[in-house]
Amino acid sequence: MKNWPKELSIWLDDRFGLSAITQFLKEKPVPQHKHSIWLYTGSAILLFFVIQVVTGFMLILYYKPTLDAANASVARIMTEVPLGWIIRSVHSWSSTFMIAFVFIHLISIWLTKSYRKPREITWMSGVFLLACSLVFGFTGYLLPWDDLSLSATKVGTDIPRSIPVVGAWVTKLLRGGGDVTGDTLTRFFGIHVCILPIFIFLLLAIHVYLIQKKGMSIPLDAETRNEDVPTIPFWPNFVYREMVVWLVLVGILFSIAIVFPPSLDKQADLMAAAPEGVKPEWYFLFLFQTLKIFPAKILFVNGDSVAVLIMLLAGLFIFFLPVIDNKPTERKGKIITALGYVLVVYALIMSVWSLL
Amino acid sequence: MKLKHSLFTRRQFLNGLFGGWITALLATFIYPVVKFIFPAYREPDEVILLFSDFEGMAPGSVKRFPWGSKPGILKKNDDGTYLAFVGVCTHLDCNVAYLPEQKKFFCACHDGWYDEYGTNIGGPPAHPLRRLVVEIAAPDLIIKREDVE
Ligand code: HEM
Ligand code: FES
Numbered sequence: 001m002k003n004w005p006k007e008l009s010i011w012l013d014d015r016f017g018l019s020a021i022t023q024f025l026k027e028k029p030v031p032q033h034k035h036s037i038w039l040y041t042g043s044a045i046l047l048f049f050v051i052q053v054v055t056g057f058m059l060i061l062y063y064k065p066t067l068d069a070a071n072a073s074v075a076r077i078m079t080e081v082p083l084g085w086i087i088r089s090v091h092s093w094s095s096t097f098m099i100a101f102v103f104i105h106l107i108s109i110w111l112t113k114s115y116r117k118p119r120e121i122t123w124m125s126g127v128f129l130l131a132c133s134l135v136f137g138f139t140g141y142l143l144p145w146d147d148l149s150l151s152a153t154k155v156g157t158d159i160p161r162s163i164p165v166v167g168a169w170v171t172k173l174l175r176g177g178g179d180v181t182g183d184t185l186t187r188f189f190g191i192h193v194c195i196l197p198i199f200i201f202l203l204l205a206i207h208v209y210l211i212q213k214k215g216m217s218i219p220l221d222a223e224t225r226n227e228d229v230p231t232i233p234f235w236p237n238f239v240y241r242e243m244v245v246w247l248v249l250v251g252i253l254f255s256i257a258i259v260f261p262p263s264l265d266k267q268a269d270l271m272a273a274a275p276e277g278v279k280p281e282w283y284f285l286f287l288f289q290t291l292k293i294f295p296a297k298i299l300f301v302n303g304d305s306v307a308v309l310i311m312l313l314a315g316l317f318i319f320f321l322p323v324i325d326n327k328p329t330e331r332k333g334k335i336i337t338a339l340g341y342v343l344v345v346y347a348l349i350m351s352v353w354s355l356l
Numbered sequence: 357m358k359l360k361h362s363l364f365t366r367r368q369f370l371n372g373l374f375g376g377w378i379t380a381l382l383a384t385f386i387y388p389v390v391k392f393i394f395p396a397y398r399e400p401d402e403v404i405l406l407f408s409d410f411e412g413m414a415p416g417s418v419k420r421f422p423w424g425s426k427p428g429i430l431k432k433n434d435d436g437t438y439l440a441f442v443g444v445c446t447h448l449d450c451n452v453a454y455l456p457e458q459k460k461f462f463c464a465c466h467d468g469w470y471d472e473y474g475t476n477i478g479g480p481p482a483h484p485l486r487r488l489v490v491e492i493a494a495p496d497l498i499i500k501r502e503d504v505e
Contacts, residue, residue, distance in 0.1 A: 151450050155465055158449040169394070178397040179425040180449075271420055271427040273443075273453030274464045291448075292466050292480065302482055304447070 022235070024212070029231035030238040031218050038108035039216065041101050043242045044249055048098035049200075051253070052136075055091040056193065063143065065189035067182030070145035071267035078264060089261040093253055095137055099283050102133050110321070110340040113328045114217040120322035122210040125203050127319045132200045137281055139192040145185060146265035151274040153188075154180045156284070159291070162305040163312070181270065224329055279354070286350035287311060399424045402500040410438075410497055418454040421499070427451050428488065428499060429461075431472070440488035440499050441474050447481040461485060 064073040077084035115123035160170035176183035294303040429443040450465035461470035469478035474485035
């Protein structure tokens with residue numbers, strides 16, 4: 001029995017046959033080139049996602065998703081529950097980090113065109129992952145049920161209404177009725193802690209499976225010149241490097257979370273006027289500012305409808321990007337890369353403007 | 357296996373039968389699911405308040421009352437008459453505030469402005485505030501939707 005760990009692992013492998021996977025990961029090559037640094041963003045997202053799951057499971061032990069109790073239960077987590085404030089703060093900050101890295105991940109793939117054949121579905125599943133992450137953020141924002149989160153949710157759920165034909169139904173579906181009420185809170189809670197987690201796990205499974213199946217892409221110019229790109233094994237060389245990144249990120253996350261815990265306003269009042277300074281979370285600011293600068297009427301149509309339709313079209317464009325960008329080395333491909341930069345600059349300018 | 361004059365093999369026939377059966381079964385589930393997730397919602401036809409609660413309002417001031425799950429706003433004009441509004445912005449549904457010094461309604465969400473009669477005068481709102489009909493039948497104050505007789 002001296003060597004029992006080894007014997008146990010052989011025993012388990014006889015049953016599960018997992019050595020095929022470890023063998024695969026040892027052989028999986030990770031290319032090393034000047035854009036390799038972006039390969040670390042994917043696992044950073046996974047890191048923050050795992051932190052969200054763990055802290056989320058903890059918060060659920062005390063959170064109460066009802067009109068009367070929600071705000072007070074969060075206040076209790078902040079003041080009475082041992083270390084509750086750190087858990088809430090980490091959950092809140094880690095969501096910010098996760099979404100920030102999803103944006104960076106997406107834009108780095110856009111600019112390096114790693115979505116090109118045969119990774120189209122990897123990209124599309126990624127766009128769904130982005131959507132899931134944003135919905136996580138949006139539904140989570142309402143849960144503390146304070147003045148600001150109520151007004152932000154009223155606005156956010158009213159935006160789909162300007163989509164022709166189906167808009168009013170979407171708003172009703174999101175709110176669970178004509179207005180934001182206690183039913184909305186319960187609905188958002190269910191989406192946030194039950195429905196979305198199942199979806200995001202499925203999407204992650206597809207995403208990660210495709211990444212393994214298709215391997216890591218190599219830079220476009222190396223591919224067209226048929227060059228050999230040096231590689232390192234995924235396990236253990238690449239994973240050890242990722243671990244260093246995780247360690248640094250966890251350090252930054254916890255430091256920020258401890259120094260800047262999130263605030264909690266007084267309980268939302270459905271009848272009170274909206275407070276000053278209603279703003280969505282930072283990752284919606286550029287959309288918020290876009291809506292704000294659209295005039296009420298453009299010719300004879302409602303300005304908001306135009307703005308929302310443009311946003312929907314932009315979303316579709318991003319989703320189908322790998323199909324649209326079918327000649328990556330030609331002029332069209334360069335224009336699409338330039339559009340990626342334009343999007344980044346636009347989002348930054350709009351976000352900063354909305355804070356002025 | 358396929359009989360000589362048969363159009364399908366036995367496998368095709370069974371696949372069609374079971375496939376059709378499962379599709380039909382699932383389809384019958386869709387209706388109740390959709391029904392369930394869209395709750396019935398009706399805004400009230402009218403609300404009945406106690407007039408004595410509102411009688412003493414100073415001219416030019418407003419008081420809130422619940423209009424279903426939305427805030428209603430009752431405003432006493434300088435001439436002593438009353439106006440009632442649904443107190444939500446016609447832009448994106450935020451609850452509005454009344455600023456008596458400026459005689460304007462204000463929406464903090466995207467800086468929307470309405471004059472004292474609820475007409476949109478600035479910012480993103482494209483429509484005036486929704487009016488409600490005020491009927492005084494002491495001791496009741498009845499507030500109705502405009503389209504309710
Ligand atoms: C919850 C969100 C996400 C997680 C956890 C995640 C995770 C990962 C991981 C671990 C990798 C491998 C390492 C890497 O290339 O960075 C990866 C690659 C990839 N991701 Fe994501 N991702 C997410 C969101 C997205 C989004 C929003 C997009 C794009 C819209 C996207 C598109 C891709 C593509 C195309 C690859 C392959 C890159 C290559 O082969 O070079 N992912 N993702
Ligand atoms: S919701 Fe009132 S101005 Fe936008």
